[in-house]
Amino acid sequence: MRTFFRHLRIGHRLVLCFSLILLLMIAGAWLAVSSTRHARESLMQLVVRSNARQADIRDMRALIERQDRIGQRLALVNSVEDAQNDMAAIVDDTVSYRRIEKRFAAQAETVQERTMIGRMEDYDRSVAPTLEVAQASVKGYNPGMAARMLDREAAPLHAAWLHVLDDLAELQNQRVATEIQALSAYADRNDLVIGGVAVLASLMAAFVGWRLTLSITRPLKQAVLFASAVGSGQLDIPLPRSSDDECGMLLLALKVMATQLQEANARMQRLAIEDGLTGAFNRRHFDDVLHAEHERARRAALRRRDDGAVEEAAHLALLLIDVDHFKHFNDRFGHPAGDACLRAVVSAVREAGLRPGDFVARYGGEEFVVVLPSCDLSGAACVAERIRQKVETLHARGEPELAAPVSVSIGLAAMCDARDSTPADLLRAADLAMYDAKHNGRNQVRQRALECCSAVEAPAVAPA
Incomplete structure (x- = not known):
């Protein structure tokens, strides 16, 4: 029945x-x-x-x-x-x-x-x-x-x-x-x-009469509980088994509303952490990720190996990328071409052999930043060079949206022990290295190591 x-x-x-x-x-x-x-x-x-x-x-x-x-x-x-x-x-x-x-x-x-x-x-x-x-x-x-x-x-x-x-x-x-x-x-x-x-x-x-009442009140109770769960933010709650009556239609409508709200929240979350022009993450999300990775590296630095060396997980590298002569590029080819140039640079960075855990964000204007967890100075230098070469060959490969050749200047900074440094220290070192690259002719990679890193340390394997 x-x-x-x-x-x-x-x-x-x-x-x-x-x-x-x-x-x-x-x-x-x-x-x-x-x-x-x-x-x-x-x-x-x-x-x-x-x-x-x-x-x-x-x-x-x-x-x-x-x-x-x-x-x-x-x-x-x-x-x-x-x-x-x-x-x-x-x-x-x-x-x-x-x-x-x-x-x-x-x-x-x-x-x-x-x-x-x-x-x-x-x-x-x-x-x-x-x-x-x-x-x-x-x-x-x-x-x-x-x-x-x-x-x-x-x-x-x-x-x-x-x-x-x-x-x-x-x-x-x-x-x-x-x-x-x-x-x-x-x-x-x-x-x-x-x-x-x-x-x-x-x-x-x-x-x-009891079965009739139960067949009406039970789906209504399910609908109330489902609506309460949706109202409390549980948008991914599964749809309970419903009937084909008006209560089932109400549950289905609530599920559709929850799905649409979940999709809207996902879009809003993406908008909150992504750069709308290039598709890279934005500055605010970069700040959160940098602090989180620095904290992870700091905890890893506390766990030294038996020989006293620092674990690979304690390394943290940062690349600061600046598009060379971008203002001149914008003035010559127009802002639409400039926007296309920025999108092409982001695509080149992502195609340069980054690992799944590596992070790419737009730092501001024509500047981009790459966070490389568990990567030392030499490994980060390999990644930076691959990025520079990838961007340099964009126009030669015939990118349809790129109006002229483009190059980037990359500043590289790395730390091997996060206990005595802060995210601001790492960012400041990468910024100084980037200005070194720009002042020395652009289209090159410059690096700076924090005081804790020394040249005698065994380099980590560069990301493939």
């Missing part, structure tokens, strides 16, 4: 979850109605059937009691016609009783009912001869005899008959009570089932 939710928009999730909850409510209501329908229909059928059978019992009882009353009245009639009418009524009631009894017997469902109906049929067969004799007596104009026979023969049977009908009515009441109890138990079970289904539906709805 988590994966399914991740690929849905928040609006679609809301519609889906609310639809599911509504479907659960409809299903619960349908179950509540349909599960009680059977009980209601069964109860209705029971009531109809019970009322019909009770009505049949009442009718049969009323017919028997009426026969007893008519039989008693035969002894009091004053005319033969009345006696014949009463006897005809008894016969009609007997026919009606037998029709009702037959219908009742056809609906008998239990052994007890069939047994009681059998007893009533026996009573009916026993009374039938008496009724025939009484009917014959009435036809023979002797209603008194008919009344006495009915009272003597039929009345006791009718009394027992009525007891059977009472027992049958009681049996019907018991059956109704039993079926009502069964329906009540069925209704109770349905109530439990409906309650369980309602609880399950509520739990499912709560789970769906």
